[in-house]
Amino acid sequence: MWQWLKQLYHRMGSPKWFYEITERWIPWLAIVAGVTAVVGLVLGLLYAPADYQQGDSFRIIYIHVPAAILAQSAYMMMAVAGAVYLIWRMKMAAWVAKVIAPIGASFCLIALLTGAIWGKPTWGTWWVWDARLTSMLMLLFLYFGVMAIQQAMESEDGSYKAAAILALVGVVNIPIIKYSVEWWNTLHQPATLTLTEKPSMHPDMLWPLLIMLVSTYVLFALLVILRTRNEILWHERKRSWVKKMMES
C-alpha cells in the first residue's frame, strides 16, 4: 500500500504522465458528470415531492447544497496542494492549487447566489449577516485572495508560496462554516446531510441530492484536470515531449 502510494505520488508529480493518463479519463468523467446531472435534476425537479413548509422553492437545494459542500472540499484540496508545494516543491501541486482557486470560487459563488435567492421566499430577505452566510462570504474572499496572490509577484515560485500560505491560514474558516449553524443558532437551517446521522429527508427527496452531489464532484474533477492540462501545456511548452506531440 505504502509503496503504491509513493509510486502514485511520483507519477502525479510528472506533468507528462498526468497529461497522458488524463487524456483517457476526460470522456468518461464528462459522461458520468452529464448523466448524473440529468438524472439528478429530473428526479429533483420533477419527481421529488414538494416540501411541506417551503413548497417548490426547496428544489433549489439540489444545486445549493452540492455547490456549498464542494466549495469547502475544493478549498481543503487547494490548501493541501499548496502544502505539498511548500514542503516537497512539487510543481504539479502548485499548478493544481492554482487551477482549483477559480473553480472553487465559482462553486462558492453558486452557493451564495442560490442561497440568497432561496432566502427571499423562505426568510423574506435576500441576505442577513447570519454566521453561515458570513463565513461562506469569507470563503469566497479567501478564494479571491488566493487568486490575486497567485499572480501578484514577479517570480512564479514566490507567488505560489505566498498563495499556499494564505490558503493554509484560511483553513480555519472551514470548521467555522461547518459549525456556524450550531454555535450561532440563527436563520440558516442545520446541515441537511451528515456522515454520522441517518438522514431526516424523505428518500425521494434525498436520492436526487446524493446524485447531484456525485455529479458535482465529478464535474469538479473534470474541470481541475482540464485546467491543469492547460497549465502543463504552457509551462512545459519548451520541453521536447510537448513539441513532439504538437508536430505529430
Place this chain on the structure above:
Amino acid sequence: MEFNSLAEFIAMGRHGLYVWLSYGLTALIVTYNVMQPALHRRRLLKEQAQRLRREKRNAPSA
C-alpha cells in the same frame, strides 16, 4: 411526477422566479467553467504552433 402540466412545472407553486433564477445563474457559471479551459487550450495550441514554425524558420538550414 409532481406536476400535471408544463405551466404548473414552470410556475413551481408560485416560486418559479426563485427556482429558475437559481438554476439559470448556476447554468451560466457552470457553462463558463466548462468553456474556459477549452478556449484556453485552443489559444495555447495556436501559440505553440506559431512558436514551432518560427523556430523552424530561424533554425540554420542543414
